[in-house]
Amino acid sequence: MCAYHALSEAEAIEYARRLPDLFAANSELVSREIGDGNLNLVFHISEPSSGKSIILKQALPYAKVVGESWPLTLDRARIESEALMIQEALCPDLVPHVHAYEPELALTVMQDLSDHVIMRRGLMEGNKYPLFAEHISRFLAHTLFFTSDLGMNQQEKKARVKQFVNPELCKITEDLIFDDPYTNSPNNNVPPAIQDAVEAVWNDKELHLEVALLREKFLVQAQALLHGDLHTGSIFIKPESTKVIDPEFAYYGPMGFDIGAVFANLLLNYAAQEGWSQDASSRQDFRAYLLNTVRDIWVGFDRQFRTLWNEQGNDRMFKTEGFQDAYMTRLLQDTFGYSGCKMVRRVHGLAQVADINKLEDAAAKERAQRIALQIGTSLIKHNRKAASIEELLDIAVKAVQ
Amino acid sequence: MCAYHALSEAEAIEYARRLPDLFAANSELVSREIGDGNLNLVFHISEPSSGKSIILKQALPYAKVVGESWPLTLDRARIESEALMIQEALCPDLVPHVHAYEPELALTVMQDLSDHVIMRRGLMEGNKYPLFAEHISRFLAHTLFFTSDLGMNQQEKKARVKQFVNPELCKITEDLIFDDPYTNSPNNNVPPAIQDAVEAVWNDKELHLEVALLREKFLVQAQALLHGDLHTGSIFIKPESTKVIDPEFAYYGPMGFDIGAVFANLLLNYAAQEGWSQDASSRQDFRAYLLNTVRDIWVGFDRQFRTLWNEQGNDRMFKTEGFQDAYMTRLLQDTFGYSGCKMVRRVHGLAQVADINKLEDAAAKERAQRIALQIGTSLIKHNRKAASIEELLDIAVKAVQ
Numbered sequence: 041m042c043a044y045h046a047l048s049e050a051e052a053i054e055y056a057r058r059l060p061d062l063f064a065a066n067s068e069l070v071s072r073e074i075g076d077g078n079l080n081l082v083f084h085i086s087e088p089s090s091g092k093s094i095i096l097k098q099a100l101p102y103a104k105v106v107g108e109s110w111p112l113t114l115d116r117a118r119i120e121s122e123a124l125m126i127q128e129a130l131c132p133d134l135v136p137h138v139h140a141y142e143p144e145l146a147l148t149v150m151q152d153l154s155d156h157v158i159m160r161r162g163l164m165e166g167n168k169y170p171l172f173a174e175h176i177s178r179f180l181a182h183t184l185f186f187t188s189d190l191g192m193n194q195q196e197k198k199a200r201v202k203q204f205v206n207p208e209l210c211k212i213t214e215d216l217i218f219d220d221p222y223t224n225s226p227n228n229n230v231p232p233a234i235q236d237a238v239e240a241v242w243n244d245k246e247l248h249l250e251v252a253l254l255r256e257k258f259l260v261q262a263q264a265l266l267h268g269d270l271h272t273g274s275i276f277i278k279p280e281s282t283k284v285i286d287p288e289f290a291y292y293g294p295m296g297f298d299i300g301a302v303f304a305n306l307l308l309n310y311a312a313q314e315g316w317s318q319d320a321s322s323r324q325d326f327r328a329y330l331l332n333t334v335r336d337i338w339v340g341f342d343r344q345f346r347t348l349w350n351e352q353g354n355d356r357m358f359k360t361e362g363f364q365d366a367y368m369t370r371l372l373q374d375t376f377g378y379s380g381c382k383m384v385r386r387v388h389g390l391a392q393v394a395d396i397n398k399l400e401d402a403a404a405k406e407r408a409q410r411i412a413l414q415i416g417t418s419l420i421k422h423n424r425k426a427a428s429i430e431e432l433l434d435i436a437v438k439a440v441q
Numbered sequence: 442m443c444a445y446h447a448l449s450e451a452e453a454i455e456y457a458r459r460l461p462d463l464f465a466a467n468s469e470l471v472s473r474e475i476g477d478g479n480l481n482l483v484f485h486i487s488e489p490s491s492g493k494s495i496i497l498k499q500a501l502p503y504a505k506v507v508g509e510s511w512p513l514t515l516d517r518a519r520i521e522s523e524a525l526m527i528q529e530a531l532c533p534d535l536v537p538h539v540h541a542y543e544p545e546l547a548l549t550v551m552q553d554l555s556d557h558v559i560m561r562r563g564l565m566e567g568n569k570y571p572l573f574a575e576h577i578s579r580f581l582a583h584t585l586f587f588t589s590d591l592g593m594n595q596q597e598k599k600a601r602v603k604q605f606v607n608p609e610l611c612k613i614t615e616d617l618i619f620d621d622p623y624t625n626s627p628n629n630n631v632p633p634a635i636q637d638a639v640e641a642v643w644n645d646k647e648l649h650l651e652v653a654l655l656r657e658k659f660l661v662q663a664q665a666l667l668h669g670d671l672h673t674g675s676i677f678i679k680p681e682s683t684k685v686i687d688p689e690f691a692y693y694g695p696m697g698f699d700i701g702a703v704f705a706n707l708l709l710n711y712a713a714q715e716g717w718s719q720d721a722s723s724r725q726d727f728r729a730y731l732l733n734t735v736r737d738i739w740v741g742f743d744r745q746f747r748t749l750w751n752e753q754g755n756d757r758m759f760k761t762e763g764f765q766d767a768y769m770t771r772l773l774q775d776t777f778g779y780s781g782c783k784m785v786r787r788v789h790g791l792a793q794v795a796d797i798n799k800l801e802d803a804a805a806k807e808r809a810q811r812i813a814l815q816i817g818t819s820l821i822k823h824n825r826k827a828a829s830i831e832e833l834l835d836i837a838v839k840a841v842q
Contacts, residue, residue, distance in 0.1 A: 189657070189660045189661065194608075194612070194615065194660060195608035195609070195611075195612055196608075198606050198607075198608040198611065199606065199608065201602070201603075201606060201663075202602075202603045202606040205599050205600065205602060205603040206599075207595075207596035207597075207599040207600065208596070210596075210599065211595070211596055214595065218758065219757065219758055222758075223757070245761075245762050245763070248758075248761045248762070249761055249762065249763045249764055249767070251758070251761075252758045252759065252761040252764045253764070253767065255758055256590070256759075256764075256768075259590045259595060260590065260662055260663050260664050261661055261662060261663075262602075262661050262662075262663050263661050356620065356624070357619065357620055357623075357649075357652070357653045357656055358653065358657075360646075360649045360650055360652075360653040361646050361649070361650065362646070362650045363650055363653045363654070363657075366650070366654065367657075
C-alpha cells in the first residue's frame with residue numbers, strides 16, 4: 041500500500057487496522073467515505089464494539105471546482121499535517137489530534153470530530169457560540185505569536201518559512217481572492233441581480249490600489265505561519281468546543297490574513313441575516329451577537345498577543361518603546377484590509393458562501409450581497425486609516441441602516 | 442579529494458588542472474593563497490605560459506573576527522555560487538563568471554579579477570569611477586526586479602525564497618547591524634573619542650523605534666533576492682568595469698537593504714574625506730563627486746526599474762494605477778533607513794571600515810566618525826518621511842557644514 045493511489049473504503053479499514061493503539065485486534069471496523077470529493081477523500085472509520093472512531097483524510101492529486109478539474113500538489117497533505125502538529129503543540133484543545141501522517145499516501149489520520157458541526161452551518165441555523173471568541177482569539181494569538189519572529193528563535197523561523205513554502209495553494213488565493221473579483225474575469229460567478237454593484241467594484245480605482253497593496257503584502261510578508269483559509273467552513277464547533285481544521289493553505293504570510301478570514305465570515309453571515317432571521321428583532325439580535333463576537337475576538341486577541349509578547353518575548357529590539365503599539369496598529373489595519381478582501385470574493389468570485397447562496401428569497405439574497413459588498417469594499421478602502429476595532433463595527437452597522 | 446577539507450596550494454593546482462577547457466594539459470600552473478583567511482581560502486591559479494588565471498574560493502567552516510573564531514555554515518558557498526549564477530544571467534558584465542561549483546568542497550571556481558581593485562581602496566586613493574553609477578544602478582534594477590514578484594513567476598519566486606533561506610548569515614546582520622550598535626553591547630568597538638555621541642545613539646528612543654521597524658522588515662519581507670552585503674569592499678572596479686562579488690549573505694529581503702548598502706559606503710567615504718582630502722577644495726570636489734554618484738544611482742535605478750516594470754512586468758494587479766508610485770516611494774524610504782543603519786554600525790559596531798579607521802590624524806578621524814553618525818542617524822529618523830533622493834543629499838551636506 042506504499043505507492044500513492046486513492047484508497048478504497050476497504051483499504052482504508054486495512055490501513056486503520058494496522059495503526060497501533062487505536063482499535064482492538066480483529067474487531068469489526070466500518071469505513072464510510074464522507075468527503076465531498078472535490079479535493080480529498082475523507083474516510084470515517086469506526087469500531088462499533090467500542091464506539092471509537094477516527095478520520096483518514098487523503099489528498100487527491102487534483103481539485104474539482106465547478107465541474108473543472110485541475111492538478112493540485114499532494115504536498116498539501118504534508119503541509120496540513122505539519123501545520124496541525126505545530127498548532128496542536130500550541131493549542132492542544134483547539135485542533136484535531138493527528139495520530140499519524142503517511143507521506144507516500146498523502147494521508148493524515150486524525151481525531152474524529154463528528155460530534156461537532158461545521159460552524160458555517162451552525163450559524164446558518166441561528167446558533168450562538170459564546171465560547172467561540174475566547175477559543176479563536178486564543179488560537180490566533182498563540183499560533184501567530186509563537187510562529188513569528190516575536191515568539192520563536194529567528195533562525196529556526198527561517199527554516200519554518202522554508203518548510204511551509206506552498207506555491208500552488210497560495211496561487212489559488214492570489215488569483216481568486218486578490219485578482220479575479222476586481223476585473224471581469226471568467227473565473228467570477230456574478231449574480232445578475234447585482235451586476236451594477238459588481239461593475240462598480242471593477243471600476244473603483246481607489247479600491248484597486250488598496251487590494252494591490254494587500255496582495256503584495258500577501259506575496260512578500262513572511263510574518264507568521266498562517267492557517268491560510270480560516271473561514272467558518274474550516275471550523276468545527278459545538279457549544280463547549282472549537283476545532284480549527286484543514287490548514288492545507290498554511291504558509292508564512294501576514295497575520296492579518298487569518299484574523300481577517302474569521303471576521304469576514306462572521307460578517308458574511310451578518311449580511312446574510314437579511315434572509316435567515318425570522319423578523320427584525322431576531323435579525324438585530326443575531327447581528328449584535330456577531331458584532332460582539334468580532335469585537336471580543338479582536339480585544340481578546342490583542343490582550344493575549346501583547347501578554348505573550350511582554351511575558352515570553354525574548355527579543356530585545358522588539359521591546360523597543362513604541363514598537364508594540366505600532367505593530368498592533370498595523371496588524372489591525374491589515375485585518376481590516378484582508379477582512380474586506382475575503383468578503384468581496386465571496387459575493388461574486390469563483391467560490392462563494394452558503395450563508396448567502398442558500399438564501400431562497402431572491403430579494404433578501406440580493407440585499408445580503410449588496411450589504412456584503414458594501415462592508416467589504418469599505419473595510420478595504422479604510423484599511424490603512426484604521427485605528428480601532430470600533431471602526432470595523434461602525435462600517436458593519438452603517439451597511440444595514 | 443571529495444570529502445571536505447581545506448585545500449593546500451598544491452591541491453588547488455591539482456583541482457584546477459582537472460577543470461575542462463581552462464588550462465593546457467601538463468602546463469605549469471602557479472597557485473597562491475591570497476585570502477585574508479577570515480572566512481575563506483582564496484587561491485589564485487595562473488598559467489604563466491598563457492597568462493590565463495582563475496580564482497578558487499573555498500569556504501572555511503568558521504569565521505574569524507577580531508581574534509575570535511566561531512563556526513559558520515559551508516552552505517554559504519552554495520548560496521554564493523547560486524546567487525552569482527542568477528546575477529550573471531541578469532547582468533553578465535557585472536559579476537565574475539562562475540566556471541564551476543563543487544558542493545563537497547564548498548568551492549567556487551570563478552573569473553580572476555586581479556586587474557580590478559577593491560572599490561573601497563580605490564575611493565580611499567581618491568579615484569573617481571564615472572561609469573560606476575550606471576553599472577551599479579543597472580545591477581540593482583535588474584537583480585532586484587527580476588528576482589521579485591514583479592519580474593518573475595510568483596510561484597517560482599517562492600521556490601527561490603526556499604533556495605536562499607540563509608539563517609546563519611542573516612543572524613550576523615540582524616545582530617551586528619540592527620541590534621548591537623544601539624545598546625552597550627560587548628560586540629561594539631567604541632572609539633573613545635566619540636563616547637558621548639555613541640551614548641547618545643544608545644539613548645535615542647526615536648532612533649531605536651525606527652531601527653526596530655527596519656530590522657523587522659529585514660526579518661519578514663521576502664521582496665527580492667538581495668546581494669545582502671553590498672558594500673564597497675564587495676565591489677571590484679576599474680574605470681571601464683564594475684564587478685560585484687561575494688554574495689554569501691544573499692537571501693530574500695527588502696530591496697532597500699542592497700541600495701542602502703551602496704549609499705552608506707559612499708557616504709562613509711564622504712565622511713572620511715575629513716582626512717583623505719589634501720585641502721578644502723579637493724575635499725569639496727570629491728564629496729560632490731560622491732553625492733552626484735548617489736543621486737545618479739538612485740535616478741538611474743528608479744528609471745530602469747520602472748522601465749522594466751512597464752515593459753516586462755506581466756502582473757495585472759501590479760499595473761494598478763498608483764501602485765508603482767507607492768512602491769517606489771516606500772523603496773526610497775527603505776533605502777534611507779537601511780543606508781543609515783549601514784553607516785551607524787560601521788562607526789562603533791564590531792566591523793568598521795578602512796575609509797575611517799585608516800585615517801592617521803586623530804582629529805580628522807573623530808570628525809569623520811561624528812559626521813558618519815550624524816548622517817546615519819538622520820537618515821534613519823527621516824526614513825518614513827522621505828519623498829525624494831534630494832533629501833538624502835541635503836542630510837549629507839548639512840552634516841559637513
